[in-house]
Amino acid sequence: MKSKVLAALRSRKGYVSGQELCENLGVSRAAVWKGVQKLKQEGYRIEAIPNKGYCLMDSPDVLNAEELKNFRKTAWAGTQIVYYDVTDSTNIQAKRLAEEGASHGTLVVAGRQEAGRGRRGRSWESPEKDGIFMTLLLRPDFKPKEASMLTIVAAMAVTKAIQTMYGIRAGIKWPNDIVLNGKKICGILTEMNTEIDAINYVVVGIGINVSNRKFESEASFIATSLEAESGKTIHRAKLIAAVLEQFEFYYDKFCKAKDLSDIMEEYNRYLVNMDKQVRILDPKEPFTGISRGITEKGELIVTAENGTKLVSSGEVSVRGIYGYV
Numbered sequence: 238m239k240s241k242v243l244a245a246l247r248s249r250k251g252y253v254s255g256q257e258l259c260e261n262l263g264v265s266r267a268a269v270w271k272g273v274q275k276l277k278q279e280g281y282r283i284e285a286i287p288n289k290g291y292c293l294m295d296s297p298d299v300l301n302a303e304e305l306k307n308f309r310k311t312a313w314a315g316t317q318i319v320y321y322d323v324t325d326s327t328n329i330q331a332k333r334l335a336e337e338g339a340s341h342g343t344l345v346v347a348g349r350q351e352a353g354r355g356r357r358g359r360s361w362e363s364p365e366k367d368g369i370f371m372t373l374l375l376r377p378d379f380k381p382k383e384a385s386m387l388t389i390v391a392a393m394a395v396t397k398a399i400q401t402m403y404g405i406r407a408g409i410k411w412p413n414d415i416v417l418n419g420k421k422i423c424g425i426l427t428e429m430n431t432e433i434d435a436i437n438y439v440v441v442g443i444g445i446n447v448s449n450r451k452f453e454s455e456a457s458f459i460a461t462s463l464e465a466e467s468g469k470t471i472h473r474a475k476l477i478a479a480v481l482e483q484f485e486f487y488y489d490k491f492c493k494a495k496d497l498s499d500i501m502e503e504y505n506r507y508l509v510n511m512d513k514q515v516r517i518l519d520p521k522e523p524f525t526g527i528s529r530g531i532t533e534k535g536e537l538i539v540t541a542e543n544g545t546k547l548v549s550s551g552e553v554s555v556r557g558i559y560g561y562v
């Protein structure tokens with residue numbers, strides 16, 4: 238009943254009379270009233286005015302498939318939504334769904350992850366209600382070597398979504414970290430399943446720290462959350478919807494150009510290491526140089542003592558000379 242009342246209130250901008258709700262839902266006034274009370278207890282702000290009826294003023298930060306569907310405004314991203322209160326990792330679930338035939342644009346979201354991962358198998362702290370844990374499944378028709386550029390597309394999308402929704406201007410640490418006040422608020426993990434020369438599917442996992450105040454072990458030195466830094470209240474379902482919207486926008490640009498040429502200038506404006514000295518932690522040969530932005534293929538241009546180098550993501554991490562950024 239509660240969900241039906243919520244859907245009915247959402248389908249109308251403004252007030253709906255109790256009588257109309259009863260008739261449309263085929264239930265008694267008492268049942269409608271009970272549904273409204275339950276919603277209020279969950280944090281939905283519903284105004285009730287005699288002779289006018291009920292009006293939904295605001296929704297709380299509740300995460301479930303219904304809320305995600307309600308705020309989604311995209312053409313293809315998130316047309317299928319799979320939500321888990323708890324899962325191992327949204328990337329693992331997205332890959333499983335992909336094997337079962339799930340379509341391009343399927344979105345997997347979890348309230349908490351028990352085995353969230355970053356690059357190179359490192360763990361991603363994913364506590365309940367404190368973060369966004371989402372994975373988008375893509376079935377692109379480009380070549381496997383082009384898929385790593387999707388990390389850049391996703392980083393751009395998340396950064397823009399945060400800015401558009403909350404006016405918070407975060408930066409990007411190449412290739413896949415989003416940084417606020419010098420600390421990490423988001424990580425992106427792109428994984429793919431390929432044939433020799435074709436992609437079966439790609440999963441783009443995005444973890445955003447929304448309200449964490451504490452982090453464990455090594456993350457405690459480099460991590461922070463949107464709420465901790467900005468003092469703003471973040472609504473996860475709305476932010477996820479904004480990320481999807483921005484992802485579609487940049488993904489379409491990427492598909493048209495077949496590379497990052499229409500995105501790289503904007504990406505470079507958000508690059509926290511732009512024109513700064515960086516340490517490239519290449520397991521084969523670490524080196525230091527000045528970062529000069531990305532190429533249309535997503536490599537980082539670094540001018541080092543012995544010439545200019547193009548660094549591909551993969552196994553490489555970038556650090557500032559004096560710390561994380």
Ligand code: ATP
Pocket residue numbers: 354355356357359360361362363413414421422423424425426444446455456459460461553554555
């Ligand atoms: P870098 O290139 O800077 O080394 P990365 O891109 O390889 O980072 P990720 O794959 O994004 O790293 O994430 C894994 C790392 O992030 C872990 O080693 C851990 O230190 C840190 N970490 C784990 N959980 C979180 C979190 N919730 N927020 C921020 N950082 C985290």
